[in-house]
Amino acid sequence: MTAATRTGVTWRARLFRRPSPGQVVTVVLLLVLGGLWIYPFAWLVSASLKSSPEIFGRGLDLLPEQPVWENYARAWTEVGFATYFVNTLVITVGTVLLVVVRSALAGYVLGRYDFAGKKLLIGVFLVTFFLPEGYTIIPITQLTDQLSLLNTHAGVILGLGAGGQIASTLLYAGYFRRLPKELEETARLDGAGHFTIFFRVMLPLAWPITATVVILTFLYAWNVYLLPLVFTLSEPGLRTLAVGMTVFVGERGTDWSGMAAAAVISLIPVIAVFVVLQRKFVDSIAGAVKQ
Template structure:
């Protein structure tokens, strides 16, 4: 015996009866509006991504074709000499390793400091909590250039100038307010029952942080890691100041200037160098994009 579902019984099979399974006029009109908006926004998207596509294509052009080829993005003759020149002649191989070490160290320090500070401010009743948060927010409006001189004097007094360690401390030492606020908001939104259950099991304040709260903050850790990595990878002022006496310790951001001479500039080599420095950022973003979205959503929801 054939079985009929509730959906089958609700469909009127009478000839000439209206088909309720088809979208109505209002829904079709809404779909057409969305399609029209997409067609309207496509040209703006192309204009937005054109400079990036042009730089990538210029990395495979000759100097003459880049300067005289106009706005064309398709190279007439593909060449890899620009990448070879950027990697070997401009010493971008060593600069890349320096940037990896510098960025990884900055990420580790910033994540550790931001997580501990965010936990202290987000959980419990720390004396002067509002004052500390207010001071942190106020520091967001101080330009970075105003603090580079005292930071330089401090690092130089420690004997760490002209080295990556000093550059790491200078980049990771100042308060990273956004990262702290992200951890603070996430930790403040976690249930109090988790902390109470850990205390019943005999865990102290530090153990609760390391074994209970920090493992739950993986989305925020991924978000802060991505923010900090991009900032450290593209850093210019701090690596420049703290490696003036050691050109071999320059990072990619500082090494870009090796393509500029007194009277000329190697634009195709600069485009190839930009592509080299961009690849790790794109790779890290693709790996952490889901964690990044979850972390932002969790911090905002908290």
């Protein structure tokens, strides 16, 4: 029997061998937990295809009697979620770009350079990390109003992305600190300046951290409610998807089926971004654990 034949027999034996009781119990538990984890999303999709009375009349049943695709059409056109979607996309992309550039620059300085007051600055960052959003919304609103940006996309982007962004900054600082100094020294010998070294050498190497920051910032900016609500009170046309959900709540009742359809619409970009960047996200987390 050749080595290749023995290897094939071994793999077939492992593949078709009878599982142990412990393995069966583990698989069953994982399937149950997976079902419990995915059920709320499945129920949301199911509710988006039902009428409002059917949502409560059918209980936990996931299969609608007759799919009501008009819920999506109503949410997208009649309620104005097409406009809210564009607003959210513009604000989220702008916030992500602002946070990545700011956090990467600040993290590069903190991770690669020593200067007076560095530890104190990091300490201040850590203290502000625990401040709830409600404590800072008033000064942010006043400052944005003084800049005449209160009811604009730019105002919301600055309000969301121009804060401390402590977690993102420290992620970049920790990553840049571990990179060898020879990279910068070689670039300087080639005549590169500080910004050239950062944007053409250091930032591309930090792609796993950038993917993590993009995912976390995208989730935050896409789903945030309080600041866009305050900034667009007098401009309903600038509402985001999260704020637009309140349209389905009226004085005489709530359009639950329309709200479910709108929620599904708002979840699609989030899932798409995570699927595209999940590998880099996992790699960055794994690298942090190894360190």
